[in-house]
Amino acid sequence: MKPLLCVLVIGAVAVAGAANEQTRFSSRAVVVRVDVLATIKGRPVAGLTAHDFELLDDGVPQTIDSVDAQELPVNAVLALDTSASTAGGQLRDLIAAGGALIDDLRPNELASITTFSDVVVPRVALTKNHDAVRAVFRDVQPGGDTSAIDGTYVAMMSAQSAEGRPLVVVFTDGLDTASWMTPEELIDATRRASAVIYTVATGDARRWKLLNDLADATGGRAISLASSKDLRAEFQRILTEFRSRYLLAFSPKGVTESGYHRLTVRATRNGITIKARPGYTAGR
């Protein structure tokens, strides 16, 4: 059975079904997917199976129904800061980095780009037409304030509409100056959506705690760069690392249906470090 987009399904069930918020998950096929990075001394570990992982939902051990590695296509969504502060060489480096990531996608993988200044522009919806995505870069002009929070949210939601593994790569060089959403609202939203977020920061953004929080909340990684010249290599590394991850699927049992669920994912073998989102929100 093809795994379903987990939090979406759970959300729908909770809204449709339960009047009692403490109702436990039924035996229907509700599936939660957890994107996991397994490393030994920083290097991804290949060849793991369900037996190599232990997963707890709110402290209750769960049966891992399937482990996918690389079979599912990547939905790569770029959320790129094009505010006034990125003008010049940095924007050129950013465009080159975005293009390099698109070039490394497989033909069956989807890509999307959202740019943000104060204006958030989800320029291209998820598409296999990589040329159309590359064409977006020709129209990008720097200017305006920075709606990084709104831009990240819109990018993340752009990744929700299709099958595949959503990867959101966010680049910014400064703090947010114009968004409607608050940092807390964005973090809450990430618990309700199914995307792994990698954040890449230059300039003042390197000190912005929210970027670390986003990565931690989604099982991604926060990357700080001294120079935009390193963007291209870093974007490509992100994609390579993302492909090395595992997708664990389970049907929650013995836990409440709605609300925030604390997830614990461990390796059963010593020496393996696991990185995964710390939880998800089902229903309300």
Next chain:
Amino acid sequence: MILRTLVLSVFFAATAGFGAAQQPRPATRSARLERWVELVNAHQPGQRDAAVVELAGMAPRDRGPLTEIAAEFAGLIRKGMTGLERLRESNPDVERARVLAISELKRTSVNAWLHRAAVLHGDAAILARELTDAANAAAPDRLRSSSTQLIHANDGDVKSTSELNWNLNFARRILDQVEPSPRDDEFVGTWYHATAAFLLSKSWLGELQPHLVRAMNVRPDDPRIVFDMGVLHEAMAMSRVQAVMQTMLDANGFVVVSTAKTFEKAALGHYRRALQLAPGLVEARVRLGRLLVQAGQRDDAVAELTRAINETKDPYLLYHAHLFAARAEEGRGHDADAVAHCREAARLFPGAQSAQVALSLAELRAGNVPAAIAPVDAIRAMRTDGSRDDPWWSYHAGAGRDADALLDALWKAVK
């Protein structure tokens, strides 16, 4: 995209050049006074005319003497015709000033003259600021007297520094002389409010702070001033200002005196006071509602925002009231109400990005993911040429949105 700059005050303790005594120009004291009175009478309010250009471009070395002369002249004017006619001065400069004051009072009243003088200097600050900045830059360090530096920032990046505009302070001091007191003169309140609106429209918050501090001192019960003070504090708490403060803190190790929460608390107090003075000030109620949500007082927020929604037909205010109410209702777990408020905001301004973002989030939190994705598609369909009309982007400006109309009304009121 229009480049917007944000001006903040940063106080450098004893690092800017404190001026040595300024050397007067060769012109006599009487000649300076007569020239100044000429400029006051010649100026057309609201016009960047020769009078404005001359005062805006005045070198720092000449400002001190002018300030002294003007203070003396204003004191004379205040004596009124009877007092002036009885006065006899042995000092020829003061006698000349007395005669000039009598001449002016034959044409106009004390307060009308002072209003006109203040508007001239205010206009020099509003219409020709760059000339003053250039004059400051050209002056030798020892003649600079201001210890306050303004930070100009764009998109969170510090771009340049400048000094507080002397013409604005000059204008405030002129208005201090109105009779019986500035507190009793409606024009003074109108001038302060219109000028504050201009400063807000430009995000010149560093200039606005001393302006409103003085305004609150002279007109503490003017709801317009109290409201503007609330807007200033609320703006200081917002991310666009906090980002600059954080940048300065990280780069230069400045101590930040007030946090966002401190500013918000102060703003909340000012809005409450403004509503005590003028319960019909709907925008103060909308802003109060927002700050109550920020403070976690969601029930109170909903009460204020509901009242505001019922009391206004202004789409700008309704847009914000609905968005803030949505946030409050989300916090109370009332998802359907939150979604309804967001839909109404989006209906009022279909091209507003923030309403769509808020709607998407409300639907996501309600567990309706397909409905949460639809607003993203709506944003994708919006124009990307900088013409999007999102009221949230000008929320920080408060009365600044009406700066042009307020200044026009001010200028028309000058006799």
